[in-house]
Amino acid sequence: MRSLPLLTAITLTSIAAAQVPASVTGIPTVTDGDTLVIRGVKVRLHGIDAPESSQQCLRAGQSYGCGREAAFALADLVRNKTVTCTRKDTDRYGRMVGVCTVGGTEINRWLVTQGWALPYLEYGGGVYSVAAAQAKSAGKGVYAGTFQNPWDYRKNPANPATAGTPRPATPAPAPASNVSYRNCSEVRAAGAAPIRRGQPGYSSKLDRDGDGVGCE
Template sequence: MRALMLLLLLSTAAAQVPATVTGVPTVTDGDTLQIRGVKVRLHGIDAPESSQTCTRAGKVYGCGREAAFALADLVRNKTVTCTRKDTDRYSRMVGVCTVGGTEVNRWLVQQGWALPYLQYGGGIYSSAASVAKEAKKGLYAGTFQNPWDYRRNPSSPATAGTPRPATAPSSVPAGADVYYANCTAARAAGAAPIRVGQPGYRPALDRDKDGIACE
């Protein structure tokens, strides 16, 4: 019964989200926009949260803010069109957005301000992430925590973007829901090498069985 009610709620939410929305947006964080009252979570990517910090040249900086500023600079006073790919559990449109001839989702990954969200169709952005990593753009200019890991940590400050998920039962190992199909995908997401106990580690990726995958 509970599963049926949840399905009905999700179906209702999806019906209320338009197939497309066009307008001048406001920016919530590095992967979330709002256009004419419609919240849009950019499909296939995950940017650092608004409260998240990273390191660069040995110094801590607000990478979440910088990602949001990069997105804001791209779309400022411009008309953006977003096409729905899905509706998430927070009743937001999950979409691919364009401004002029630029796809916003891909641009953020190319600039190093977002990672491919492999769990949710982000594999199409893996090559863009490889280019950003090679050029040490954005997050790749230093060290950072994957946004999905940051949200999972109950000690992380509140964020303006995707809400923190409910704490997983202790019987579920941290990162169990992070899956890399192969080492190429792990490297593209900036996760390699992956040690035992870290998100995304699988014995199948650890060919020499030394506890470190995708070396």
């Protein structure tokens, strides 16, 4: 016999799916690098994950808003154009998870090809692995420098809030304030790399180029 919490979760998921249309067409607005809103329907692009709106990356040794640049790239692609999104799923936040096209171009794949999104392998992104490898080889988008995977960025409660995918309902606990690392090997082993100025465990000895980001 199924437990009551499981039945409740299944029921809520079914209701959410029933409220999300099979497809939607219109001129979109952009929430972040992998999220659109069309006629009031929020669409999370299936199989990809773009840097979060508040996320910073490194390029030529300088920090820049890679989340904003990903969103700008998407906005430039769809500006004043009709976009069609077809639902593949409905996520736990009640959003359509879909594949979208504009003028014959699949938006999901285009973002990966340009280096502004990564394949979200946990959610069907394997179809974009070749496109990602090509973007990495060409040094496009985030591959022009160093970056943290968006899904890892969201797990850290110390990072600023984002306009896109919410953090997990039960975020990982913040590291203890007395954390100390002897070297970058220890930072990486703890899953804390890269470590930024102001985060627990950061020290100048881990940040050789003094750019505020250690163990890149």
